[in-house]
Amino acid sequence: MTNREAREGTFTSFTVRRVFEMATDVTMPQMGESIAEGTIVRWIKKVGDAVDKDEPLFEISTDKVDAEIPSPAAGVLIEVSVKEGETVPINSVVARIGVAGEKAASAAPPQGDGSSASTHTAEATTNDERVSAAPVPVAAEPAAAMTLADVRRQRSSPVVRKIAKEHGVDFTQLPGTGIAGRVTKKDILSAIENGTAKAPSAGSARSTPAMAPPPAFQPGESVRIEKMGVMRKKIAEHMVMSIRTSPHVYSAYEVDFSRFDQFRKKHKDDYESRGAKLTYTSLIAKATVDTIREFPFTNASIDGESIVFKRDINLGIAVALDQGLLVPVIKNADEKNLLGLSRAVQDLAARARSKKLNPEEVQGGTFTITNPGIFGALFGLPIISQPQVAILGVGSVDKRVVVVDDMIAVRPMCYFTLGYDHRLIDGADAGRFLKRLKDRIQDFDEKDA
Numbered sequence: 001m002t003n004r005e006a007r008e009g010t011f012t013s014f015t016v017r018r019v020f021e022m023a024t025d026v027t028m029p030q031m032g033e034s035i036a037e038g039t040i041v042r043w044i045k046k047v048g049d050a051v052d053k054d055e056p057l058f059e060i061s062t063d064k065v066d067a068e069i070p071s072p073a074a075g076v077l078i079e080v081s082v083k084e085g086e087t088v089p090i091n092s093v094v095a096r097i098g099v100a101g102e103k104a105a106s107a108a109p110p111q112g113d114g115s116s117a118s119t120h121t122a123e124a125t126t127n128d129e130r131v132s133a134a135p136v137p138v139a140a141e142p143a144a145a146m147t148l149a150d151v152r153r154q155r156s157s158p159v160v161r162k163i164a165k166e167h168g169v170d171f172t173q174l175p176g177t178g179i180a181g182r183v184t185k186k187d188i189l190s191a192i193e194n195g196t197a198k199a200p201s202a203g204s205a206r207s208t209p210a211m212a213p214p215p216a217f218q219p220g221e222s223v224r225i226e227k228m229g230v231m232r233k234k235i236a237e238h239m240v241m242s243i244r245t246s247p248h249v250y251s252a253y254e255v256d257f258s259r260f261d262q263f264r265k266k267h268k269d270d271y272e273s274r275g276a277k278l279t280y281t282s283l284i285a286k287a288t289v290d291t292i293r294e295f296p297f298t299n300a301s302i303d304g305e306s307i308v309f310k311r312d313i314n315l316g317i318a319v320a321l322d323q324g325l326l327v328p329v330i331k332n333a334d335e336k337n338l339l340g341l342s343r344a345v346q347d348l349a350a351r352a353r354s355k356k357l358n359p360e361e362v363q364g365g366t367f368t369i370t371n372p373g374i375f376g377a378l379f380g381l382p383i384i385s386q387p388q389v390a391i392l393g394v395g396s397v398d399k400r401v402v403v404v405d406d407m408i409a410v411r412p413m414c415y416f417t418l419g420y421d422h423r424l425i426d427g428a429d430a431g432r433f434l435k436r437l438k439d440r441i442q443d444f445d446e447k448d449a
Helices: 003-022 148-154 158-167 185-194 230-245 258-273 280-294 338-353 427-442
Strands: 024-027 037-043 056-061 066-070 075-080 087-089 093-098 248-256 300-303 306-309 315-317 319-321 324-326 367-370 390-394 398-404 407-421
Touching: 056 093, 056 230, 158 185, 230 324, 248 427, 258 280, 258 407, 258 427, 280 315, 280 338, 280 367, 280 390, 280 427, 315 338, 319 338, 407 427
Parallel strands: 315 367, 367 390
Antiparallel strands: 024 093, 037 056, 037 087, 056 066, 075 093, 248 407, 300 306, 319 324, 390 407, 398 407
């Protein structure tokens, strides 16, 4: 090596080191007190792109919310250290922002490779492409299906696992109050203090394999394989856990929306002038909240052999997204009038679709409303969002021929279905709740707004 080459090498090394010394670290944010990790779903910017401060840089998914993360500084994205689909602990460095005008010293492509799960993986084919699956060997032993204990074990925080280890208890057997039944720090400390925490046993659910489901496809079958996105996996886990937790029962009532329809047509312009859309959803929310006050068992949870009645009515409103479903929560919904609820529904739905929700805005719900009717469904049989005990499904509002006072009439009608946890709510109680809700809607008066 000549002296000139040595000097150039030294200069290059110094330049690279200088670039990174001046760079701003981008870390995985903590999107909530109990969140210990996050998954990079998508890089909005690529290495070499200029970025402004607070401009969306990447999109993450946690067990509570999806969100676009803004850049902490202006400059150039000079390094991406975490690929799409990778999950890392909070505060981990995921990228670096260099000074404007600097070039990236080295760059790894942000897209995931075949070794990591990503939203659109390399192994997934395009939508119009079909592949013939190669024969796959039959496993010698079937894999055990995921149990509730497995879900809770995988979704516990490091703090909970550390406390469980120190006290020699099996936290997977505790009733969790966190999202998807997750055992929180408060749950495990309370169980230890009360003496209800148990030591791990050889006969736990994890040691008893369940029968494996049949294979999803047969060798040689023409299929297209695509990995689940982060949100879809979390929804799947929560739904399976809910079905295993609560014995679901459903009751359905048909409701006349004539009064709602008249009120909406009369006042929708006035509401829009005050910055709110007057929709059936907000009207249903108001009637539901008022009915919940009369039937507190619908606003409760089950804790072992105890019933926990919630004083606050935190109303979840399901919002359908392209990649799944989010349920933003209107906190203290019982303290809002119809105008306030209309504004809250509109705001939360818009921010859910634009991925601007904060983690606390999708947790703490005590009762949920979901509306499959917007897609034309007559009614739905929704699964309860744990640890709640009831969920209201709203069908489409359609004009139907009905009999009113022994006369044939055409009215806007809608089916309501209440899914409820039969451990707490009996059919008669569910019927009383739905009957009162139906009467409140059919007899709706302007003073009720």
